[in-house]
Amino acid sequence: MDPVIVVDAADIQPESTESLRGPLHAPPTLTGSERHHVFVSYSSTDNQWTHSIINQLESRRLQVCYHERDFTPGRTVLENMSECIQESQKVLLVLSQEFVRSRWCLLEANMSLFRDCLERKPIIPVLLEPDVPIPLHLCHLTYLDASDPGFLKKLLKVLYTPNQQLQSSTVVPFQPPSIYNGKALQPLVAVDEEELNKYDPGHFNDMNVPDQLHLIIEDQEKYKQAMRIINRVSEIHLMTWSITNKVLLTLFLLLLFIILTGIVIYLFTEALVHNPFPVSIGLLGFGIVCFYMAGNGLLFYGAIWKKDQKKNNLRAMQKAAGEANIILSEEKLLIGCMSNSKLSLVYVFLDGCKQEFAETFSEDGNAEDMFKKALKCFSSGYACCLAKRHFPFSLVSSGGHLEGGVCFCQYVSQQLRTEQWE
Template sequence: MDSSSMDSSSEEKGAAMAIPPLKPSEKFHLFVSYSSMDATWTHGLIGRLEADHAGLRVCLHERDFTPGRNILENMAECIHQSQKVLLVLSQDFVQSRWCLLEADLSLFGYCLERKPVIPVLLRPCQVPLHLSHLTYLEAMDSRFYSKVVRLLCTPSHCMARSLPGPRPVPSFYSGKTLLTLNCVNRDRLPSWKVGTFSTLSVPDPLKEVLPDPEVYKHAVGILNGVQSPRSCLRYLGCRILLSIFLLLLFLLLILLFVVFGLELIKPGLRFLLITTNVFCCLLSIVLAVNTLCWFRRFSRRKMQELGLRVGEANLLLAPHSVLMGCQTLNQLTFVFVQLEDCRQTFLQAPEGEALFREALLQFSCAYACCLVQADFPHCVDTATARGHLEPGLCFCQYVSVQLERG
């Protein structure tokens, strides 16, 4: 453990700070969640705390979990029996599923019991969305150790009133991109195959806004119903071979005219044969070009179909202030956007609720993509009008622009 980050003055050492006594339902003063890669630093901190404060009970999984018991039950019970929870944040912690699960459980306990959570930033990392609302301590702060001691000696009910809520307003804003989700096995997926997206669990960035996992699974399941093509033209080799065959057929028709000549043909059939030959030649060229361009036409049709399916999914996600968008066949984006004000605008028209649902179905996918790219269509009428999103067009403005363009 870095001595400079945990050094305290002699005055702070001399100050006797009392650890709050344990309640009958509590077994530990502190539950510590950390990555195994940060074990040395964490053990150094805990060792010093236990040496300076006799009677301090700290729960560490390697020494306090019940052997042979399910690890999930161990974590849930130990967090429930602890006064406070300390998280040692680092990139290793963020990437560890067990640590993230412990963080989820600690926040769950905090929400229900007002259990204080103390995040410690050991090394700079991308803090998960569901932990970003917490104010963390800097491990490299010269007064870090004294701050930890002061928090440990502060009664839990006093800390609970000073900690921020589980979902503060600054964490989300209308138009915020929450997640980019790739399909399963994207690296080995053929370009013509429509991606399949996992529905096993809700991704961490969406847990704060989609508390019900069934909503996420149902929404993504709608997209998984889009079928990939079964035509042999999905293979590039087949398209090339068919195009070559059609071009050779065109050359063969031309060659027949050159070899046999038009003078051998009766005048009555000459015009008919020329017309038929020209038609067959043009048809061969058109079929060859269309064969080579099959993938572009397929992608356009599938993107239209996928966009409608995304619209169906957004009917489920919109009440949770989430919209889904897709720009390719194997990637989704999720955006946090509040639509209630736009919905009220639709409700002012006859059958407004039905119009709002139809607008979500037809335009929500493209609108979500505009939010991700921060690139909105320009319209003179809406350039000076105030909408429900700043900056950019709100959903009702975007729908109005698209309807005007036809």
């Protein structure tokens, strides 16, 4: 199995442009079915930057393959990508926000193509933007930074090095999935995010599994079932909000009608006794004050209600995420409720933590129930902490089931010091 490339700046010394053209840095020989030195995958929105790099590579005798020029018309994107990767020595990924959102999901959509790409071809990830959400299956790689002044020299150094020689210095073997344990994926955003008020719970797509989860979720029905649990919060909220609106509006109109009716009756009565002016003015002022106080009271109540409703809805979504995690934990996935319109996704193994619960509650005979209870109460917060890489307590030094981080049972233990089981 050929390894996956890891480009480290410490392993690549800057060289002059002239030296890169010399015989010691000539492009590797294409052998067998190879037609290209590198296949470049990028988003069309990054076309200008990528084509500038491609022109510089081709001016240095490197055979470059890219979709706009080299894909065969009439074939699917995946078929073209597969063939181009097979015919190229290396794969260059231009990572940007748009690439991760669109083209990377095409690569992940075909499991066999993705596995072949990782296991047989060196991958060179280029970070085009500093805040790009790194795809899960590239988390263990280091990157070439496009903003680095020595970027082109480092890239050429790697491309000029034959694959078999890369094994001795700048590459590591393909890692098993456990290396992604505890890694955050792209968050899920509510489909109605733009229409939401601050206190409205969002509605998430429960019909299709996101592209980034195709390689993780084996049973897609579990994912859909979990998302339906979370979406119940928004469905209940819409029903409650509708009823509350009607009640508040009815009370307001009733109060306004009583005040105005009282003013009219009193003015009419005073007019009958021929002393309408001073009393009428006073009564009118009193009515205005009453109306103003009633309106402000209603607005104040509405503000307090919205604030409480926001907290209640967020708490309900967190609880629903915990219930959903009882299902998703079997797929090594946890969801955390970050806000009313955004859910964090974390790829994490809980087998060790589940075994810990089994040993702790073995005498009670309810270890399975206690583990599900812990998932329901604490897994949403745990997923958010992993995604943000921040925990509300001092990190446990060692002994957990997550290398280099806090495992779920450690998190539950810490939380129970200040919180109670719900």
